[in-house]
Amino acid sequence: MIIGVDLGGMSAKAACFSGGALTDRVRAETNAAAPPEQTAHIMAQLCVAAADAAGRDFGEVEAIGVGSPGVIDSQNGIVVNWTNFHWENVPLAALIAEETGKRVFVTNDANAAALGEAKYGAGKGYRNSVFLTLGTGVGGGIILDGKLFEGGKSAGAELGHTVIVQDGEMCTCGRKGCFERYASATALMRYTCAEMKKNRQSLLWKYAASPEKVDGKTVFSALSEGDEGARRVLDTFVAALGEGVVNFVNIFRPQAVLLGGGISREGDTLLAPLRAYVMPRLYVSAEYAPLEILCATLGNDAGLYGAAEYASQKI
Ligand SMILES: [Zn+2]
Known part of the structure; x- marks a missing residue:
């Protein structure tokens, strides 16, 4: 035991x-x-x-x-x-x-x-997977042949701190344009606020009385009513998340990419557009090397x- x-x-x-x-x-x-x-x-x-x-x-x-x-x-x-x-x-x-x-x-x-998620949760049954936690930042984990890959001095697998926009947004790590600045829950909230400020008609305002009240669910609530602004926000987020996912898949070619964090509870609302973004951009097609993109199931x-x-x- x-x-x-x-x-x-x-x-x-x-x-x-x-x-x-x-x-x-x-x-x-x-x-x-x-x-x-x-x-x-x-x-x-x-x-x-x-x-x-x-x-x-x-x-x-x-x-x-x-x-x-x-x-x-x-x-x-x-x-x-x-x-x-x-x-x-x-x-x-x-x-x-x-x-x-x-x-x-x-x-x-x-x-x-x-x-944990790879062995007992959504990644069960896959020997190779990449896990991304979408929270304040983006945490990463790489499972190769059933084992955690930690890198030298266990200092690797910092997937959130890989640049996707050169000279982009300042990151807490000191670089600009890191993946986590564009694909975290914090980034999703930033996109939501920006849309609200330029679009007073958006239903986003129904779910957040002011930009300060925005949380990770606001965009999904407005989207469930077919709001155009919310659709744009999610598209922006999915494109950023997707670029990083394609990078990691091209490097490691896992059988599954697993998404954790509060946003991952949205399931297919997030997964469907993400799959549609990622699949056609992979260097080696998913017909040849099958790839699943899944939400985590074990939570806390x-x-x-x-x-x-x-x-x-x-x-
Ligand atoms: Zn960084």
Whole structure:
């Protein structure tokens, strides 16, 4: 039995994982002001609580897998840098191992979610997949031959920070024109606001009283009533997302591209135009090398599944 832990800025979650299923999720609050040792202690306790909740003996636990935000040196289980929590070179695996006596493996949270979704969610059955989380930014994960590809020093797979518009929008990473500036939920909201400002007749105004009230769903609500402005917004977004997807497919040629994040709940409203954009632009046709574009199905559980799967692959 493996325990998966998903560490986040607001809470940490843990669950036992055996036979391909999670049981009895437990959670505890986390906070940025606490020293890393205290957060590691909370996580260790959470692992014990997860075994308890599942009615299992902690002695049965073979390993603990952790998905953590930040830059992770997964080989050594170190959180190199997590800006929100002001963590630098925190030996998270060692801290949790010391208290639990178990082997502990740590990977980046976006990578964990990608692995979880690939093995147990929408990507089940595909050996090769690329996962994109559309949120504030765009997180990426690459699964090759059933395994997470992390790159050297586990610092690769930053798909959101590949440029699709030279000299484009300024990105938080210091470059201009990164994919995530055009294909994140934040970008979709920016396109929605821009359309509202130049089109007072748009039904977008019915679902957001002002541009400040726009969220990731506004455009989809207006679109469900056939609004032309909303259609333009989605077309702009799909074109940007599609350009990145074509790039990643041309490089890795996965069997499936999986989309996560809140927007992915829109299903075919997003997938149909995206497929129509991507398929004719692929360097090698999908008739020759089949490609699926799918929405994630595990939601918030993807990270837990992936953390557990990551540890189980390491032992
Ligand atoms: Zn960037």
